[in-house]
Structure formats: C-alpha cells, structure tokens
Amino acid sequence: MSSSPALAEVARLAGVSVATASRVLSGRGPASAASRDAVRRAAADLGYVPHPVASRLARGVGTRLLFAVRDRRADVLSDPFVTRATAAMAAATEPAGLGVSLRHLPLNAAAELDRIAADRSIAAVVMAGHDSLDGIPARLRGRFAAIGADGLDVDSTGGIGALLRHLHAGGRRRIALVGGPSWLAAARAPLAAYTALMSAAGLPSRVVAGDFTAARGRAAARTVLRRWPDTDAIATVSDATAVGVLQTLTEAGIRVPHDIAVTGFDDIPVAAWTHPALSTATHPVELIAAAAAAAALGTAPRIRRFPSLPVLRASA
Amino acid sequence: MSSSPALAEVARLAGVSVATASRVLSGRGPASAASRDAVRRAAADLGYVPHPVASRLARGVGTRLLFAVRDRRADVLSDPFVTRATAAMAAATEPAGLGVSLRHLPLNAAAELDRIAADRSIAAVVMAGHDSLDGIPARLRGRFAAIGADGLDVDSTGGIGALLRHLHAGGRRRIALVGGPSWLAAARAPLAAYTALMSAAGLPSRVVAGDFTAARGRAAARTVLRRWPDTDAIATVSDATAVGVLQTLTEAGIRVPHDIAVTGFDDIPVAAWTHPALSTATHPVELIAAAAAAAALGTAPRIRRFPSLPVLRASA
C-alpha cells in the first residue's frame, strides 16, 4: 500500500505482460497502439512511478554522474566554478533519476581513474582540469566528457582577444598577463592568444603563471610590479585572480583603472561587486555544465564551443 | 573480462557462499574470522569493486540524495549557498556510491513532495527553505532533514546578536535590520534576536523585509534611508543583501562605515572582496550540508546546531 505499484501491477491492470508494459513505458521496443494506450492508462490510474534504479541495474548503466576535478589542491571542490557546475549538473540530471557525485583528483591519478572506471554505479564521468585524454581508461570510452578539452569549451581565445583589444583601444601598451597553471593544457589557448596579439601589435610579452586563486593573483601582481614597473594593464584568466591583483594594486596605492587597468575572466558574481567593478568575459557555466553532462551521458553531440563575451565594467 | 568480477566470483574463490561473502564485505551479519579472511583476500586478489546499485536495489533504499530548495524563485538554484551546499553533499556522499540531485520547489508544493516520496530512487531528502515540517509526506519519515529547521541550523540568534552588540559597542544607536522573507519560519530567529536586543537597549526597531538577494538589499537600503534618515547602521541576514545595501549607500554618497555601518551574514567569498570589506558572521556551510546529508541518510544524529561567529572587517 504505502510503496508505489510496480510495473507488474500496471501490466496486470492493462491486461498485458510486463515485457510489453516495459516496452511501452520505456519507449524502446515495438508496441501496438492498443497496448500502448492500455498501458499508459493503467500507469496513470495507478499513479505508477518508475524505479530508475531497477531499470539501470537491468541495463547495467549506473545511477550517478561523477564530476572529477583534477587539481593540485583538494580544496578546489569549493571553487565557485566547481560548485556552480556541480549544482547545474545536479539540477540537469535530476529528471532522469540520476545523481551527481563530486570528487577531487590529484594531478597524477591513473590508479584512481581505473577504480572509477571499474565502479559500475558510475554512469558517466565529467572531467575538469584534465587535458591529455590519452590516460583515460578504455572502459570509460563513450561515457565521459572533459570540460576545457574534448571540444567542450569556452572560446577563450575570443574572450581574451576581445579584452586585450579593448585594453589596446584604451591606449594600454604595456599589458601583462597572469595566465593559468602550466600543467593545464587548456591554459595554453589564452596564453597563445595573448602572445599572438602582443607580437602582432609590436608589444612586449609579460607573462606570469597563476592558478585561478586570489592568493596567486596577489603574488602575481607583486611580481609584475617588480619586474615591469611601467605596466599599465594586467589581464588575467580568472576573476578570482583578478580580485587578488586588485587587492595588491589598491594596497600599493595604485589607482585602477587610471594607473593600471585590470581584467578578469568568467564573470562570477563577485566580479560585479569588487571595487572597482571588474571588466571580464562572461561564460555560461550552467549551460556548459549541462552540455558536459549530456555529452558524457551520450544524450547530446559531444562537440560544443561556448561564447566568451566581454563585459566591460569599471576596472578596464 | 572487461567488467569487474561479481560477488559470486569472490565467493567461489574464497570457498564460501555468496551470502557469506555478502555478509563479510557489507559488514552486516555474522562471519567467522576464517571466512572473513578468505573473502577479504579473494576480493583483493580479484580486484572486486562492489556494485552499490545492486546492493541498494536489493535493500530497497534508493541511490540518490535529493536537495530540495523551497523558494519563490526558481533561480535560487544558482544562489551561492545552494551551490556550495550541493557541492559539499555531492562530495560527502560520493564514497557511499550515492549521487545528489538538485531541485527547486515552489512555496506550495504538496503534490511535488508526494511525487518525491513516491520515487524509489530517492534515498533521502535534504530540504532548505522549508519550515512547517507538518506537510512532509509520511513516506519520507526518517529519511529527510531540513536545513534551517528540524534542529539542524546555525545559531543565528547568537551570530546576529554578536554583530548587533558590536555595532552598539561602536556607538551605533539607530540600527536598522533587513530581515529574511516573511514566508520563511527560519527568518524569525534573527528577527526575534534583533527586537529583543533593541528593546533591551531601549532603542527603536527599524525592520525591512528582504529575500537574500542583492537587488532586494538595494531596495531595502533606499527604504531605510527614506523612512529613517538618521539611521547609523544597517544589519542584514545575508551577505548578498548587504552587498546591495553597500551599493546603494555608496551611490548615495554615504560613507561606510563612517556614516552608516553595514553587516552581512554567512561570510560567502565575496564578503572579503567588497569595498569596504564586509563585517559578517561566518558559517560552516560545507559542514552543515554534510551534516544534513548524514542526518537525512540516517547515518548521524539529527540534531545539530552550528556556530555563527562574527568576522569583523571594514564595513562595521
């Protein structure tokens, strides 16, 4: 009484076998219009709610989507991008009866990837911070997607390019870049865009490595000021990094954007609230996450590239 | 070959029945030291990885934890508190083979709660924004927890109290409060703390309703300035709201904290980056979320109260 009716009850009421009921309700396999109707009606009358767990066990496909974030630090799991993406996937996969699991992976995690591939409760894996897709276990083939690689990414070249051109148009000529971590292949694209644009404009390249954190941004800003004191703009590939840069500059009595312009990347909520408000590039993180989940689960085309559009506020 | 061995293989290699192997590996039920060893060894030799889905189907317990957020607006799912809590639960439940699903519930959602209770893939439900726990379907009994009610909450009375006392000690005497939404029972505690403290100090109460968003904070600040122009402090129950207040005050040329002090609540990352940096109360959101998940899943005591400690920065 208290638990909802099983497929068998629906089949009985509809006067068909469970096999037929299953075909109708799951939509795979043939079914006559007559039995289709009967089953649908019976299911509705009984208030039938399917049991995704039983279904997925029978099909051998796992009940959760794993979001595996590769990073040097374990606390990357509280990074705003990660939490937003996790929540977006948890909302996107909810209707399918799936859940999302979140896990940190160190830079070298071949063994853990093997364990993941062996875990039959995992339907698919979405990865972030991964680059060489060669190390992926064969058993994961066809059921993973990698954000920032694998054709599923933001047009960072375009976004950084637009920001740099904006700085140039504003008269900035000594533009430094705080890039991404060197171990991350996805960090190469913005860097390449920067060096290409700088050399095309006949300007010097001034690059410091970052890691998407505010702390690293503060350190990077100090490095820039020390090595190239005449810098008049600092571009970054992360809003958190840009916030760190802003803090260091402000503490040093440097006016932003008057003395040095600063740009971020991602447009996280905080970007609108810094002082001065951050000029950055906006990315549809929720859409990207949902697309990654769909791609990993095989319910959507794998290749998608998302726009990176500049949003100009006060800092540049 | 490619898929990992099942329990039957382990049992065979260990020379016991699957039942015994199950008892040993799942830890429920008796087992002699001898068979314990044999099974453990066999499992290790074979590289056995348990199949949580099969296990949970057999036990009839569902494979995902649903985080149901009640709010007037559907985009509450991208609220920083929600995304942080979701990610924390997704990380906390990962080792158990569970996933997290995220879902928005409108204020009046009795029917949806019934559907949720009927969904056998849902192991347990963690709710936020719910207050009257009376409307909870009986089938959910014993497998849900409510953040902000149900004894699982932050000591908001203590946190708000500490901030108000700090304002008072700093000489503020005309303190306004931007509270929580009136439909939320959990918003009553901070409000009660405020009115109690104000009347005890012989000060007037100045309350405006908020809703945890920055937009509402901006509007609330305008209301305060209009109704009580001599206000010298604005306390809030949300950092986002406080940011909105800060924006309005700054735009109006009012100096913070010189003319009006401002306090937030929650200590989200942005609190440290506003201008001036926000004095607020810090809450262990990740711990709270993990505790809620554990409570809902029945793996921990239900009643827990978390500290709300003031963190004083520049805004008050």
Add this chain to the structure above:
DNA sequence: CTGTTAGCGCTTTCAA
C-alpha cells in the same frame, strides 16, 4: 556461523 532460496523491479533475448 553458514548455505539455500527467494526475491528487489525492470529489461531483454527468444519463440511464438
């Protein structure tokens, strides 16, 4: 303490 026997609820050959 252990093995046997039924399932959990759904899917999927295979014959008809």
Add this chain to the structure above:
DNA sequence: TTGAAAGCGCTAACAG
C-alpha cells in the same frame, strides 16, 4: 507485436 523466462548483482529471511 507479444509473452515467458532468464537474468542484472546483491541482500535477507530461514533452516540448519
């Protein structure tokens, strides 16, 4: 197009 039957991998009485 349909039904019977055999699982998916594990758990839980129930005897012994």
